Amino acid sequence: YSTLTVAPGKDYKNLAAFHKKLTGSKRILALCGAGLSASSGLPTFRGAGGLWRTRNATEIATPEAFETDPGLVWLFYAYRRHMALKATPNLGHFALTALAENLPGFLCLTQNVDNLSIRAAHPPSQLRPLHGSLFNIKCSNPHCSYTEKNNTSDPLHPSLALAALDPAEDEPHPLLDPSHALEHMPAADLPACPECKALLRPDVVWYGEPLDEDMLTSVDEWIDDAQVDLVLVIGTSAVVWPAAGYIERARGRKTSVVTINPEAEKPDNLRKMRKRDFAFVGDAAVLLPQLLE
Numbered sequence: 001y002s003t004l005t006v007a008p009g010k011d012y013k014n015l016a017a018f019h020k021k022l023t024g025s026k027r028i029l030a031l032c033g034a035g036l037s038a039s040s041g042l043p044t045f046r047g048a049g050g051l052w053r054t055r056n057a058t059e060i061a062t063p064e065a066f067e068t069d070p071g072l073v074w075l076f077y078a079y080r081r082h083m084a085l086k087a088t089p090n091l092g093h094f095a096l097t098a099l100a101e102n103l104p105g106f107l108c109l110t111q112n113v114d115n116l117s118i119r120a121a122h123p124p125s126q127l128r129p130l131h132g133s134l135f136n137i138k139c140s141n142p143h144c145s146y147t148e149k150n151n152t153s154d155p156l157h158p159s160l161a162l163a164a165l166d167p168a169e170d171e172p173h174p175l176l177d178p179s180h181a182l183e184h185m186p187a188a189d190l191p192a193c194p195e196c197k198a199l200l201r202p203d204v205v206w207y208g209e210p211l212d213e214d215m216l217t218s219v220d221e222w223i224d225d226a227q228v229d230l231v232l233v234i235g236t237s238a239v240v241w242p243a244a245g246y247i248e249r250a251r252g253r254k255t256s257v258v259t260i261n262p263e264a265e266k267p268d269n270l271r272k273m274r275k276r277d278f279a280f281v282g283d284a285a286v287l288l289p290q291l292l293e
């Protein structure tokens with residue numbers, strides 16, 4: 001009965017069996033997605049948040065979109081900055097911080113750019129923001145090295161004030177309401193680089209852009225250092241690469257992969273599970289404190 005058999009074991013949702021594995025684990029890798037921040041009030045990409053106004057978030061998060069209409073892209077990111085600043089880390093973020101403080105062999109990879117793990121005081125040496133941060137700004141001119149770290153001003157720029165609006169209770173945010181036409185914003189009105197006058201942009205990784213080479217190397221080296229006992233797959237649809245690739249990249253003979261997601265028992269997830277794997281259905285903010293206590 002080989003461990004490579006693709007079927008979950010009988011204990012795949014047994015909390016005691018998971019805790020036994022957890023206590024015996026010295027090296028744990030986590031891959032986090034939008035679902036971790038869902039109960040902090042931030043929309044996921046595949047859920048309702050997938051569409052911004054009428055555009056697909058994956059279309060707007062591209063160099064091409066910024067080339068074509070930097071004003072719209074900046075409003076998209078200014079809105080997400082505003083929402084992330086209004087949000088607070090949840091018990092899921094804090095449970096991961098506690099695990100990092102208690103287990104030096106824990107490394108947390110996050111695809112989220114909302115800074116909520118950082119605001120939950122997750123030790124920076126044990127956190128890898130794979131896709132950047134909404135609160136880091138850089139120059140769009142590839143030959144200019146201007147950057148701003150952790151700029152939380154809201155609005156970031158007078159031309160983006162609309163994004164920092166908080167509509168009345170039951171009113172939709174004007175930026176979410178497609179019937180609220182947006183004037184085109186000329187590039188001259190947008191945040192400009194104080195050094196070379198080119199447009200500034202959020203320091204996030206757009207589709208078609210490579211992730212930070214040093215960060216990828218540091219994760220690869222960490223994985224190759226020694227056996228990874230546990231891989232926590234938290235609130236992610238695991239479709240975006242190369243981030244999603246780390247789940248199987250970290251899997252060794254004795255590794256257990258644990259999916260924490262309201263859809264963890266969906267057939268296509270059960271189909272991928274191995275004998276040592278676990279699946280816990282529910283909200284990461286509720287499950288993580290229980291699983292990691």
Ligand SMILES: CC(C)NC(=O)[C@H](Cc1c[nH]c2ccccc12)NC(=O)[C@H](CCCC/N=C(/NCCC(=O)O)S[C@H]1O[C@H](COP(=O)(O)OP(=O)(O)OC[C@H]2O[C@@H](n3cnc4c(N)ncnc43)[C@H](O)[C@@H]2O)[C@@H](O)[C@H]1O)NC(=O)OCc1ccccc1
Nearest residue numbers: 033034035044045046111207208209235236237240241284
């Ligand atoms: C769509 C996908 C198929 N496309 C890609 O992966 C592309 C192309 C590609 C590359 N390799 C491939 C291999 C195969 C196929 C495609 C590719 N990848 C790239 O373009 C990457 C860059 C990808 C990064 C894109 N940037 C983001 N973010 C930053 C910006 C921004 O945020 O605006 S991706 C962004 O979307 C992704 C969203 O996914 P999730 O976080 O998982 O969210 P989602 O909504 O999908 O799912 C939420 C889950 O939570 C669950 N959930 C809901 N509520 C809860 C709850 N309460 N608790 C727990 N779980 C919950 C839900 O059930 C659900 O399962 C995240 O990664 C997020 O960071 N770059 C690159 O490959 O460069 C190359 C290169 C190399 C050298 C030189 C030049 C180029």
Ligand SMILES: [Zn+2]
Nearest residue numbers: 139144193196
């Ligand atoms: Zn510049």
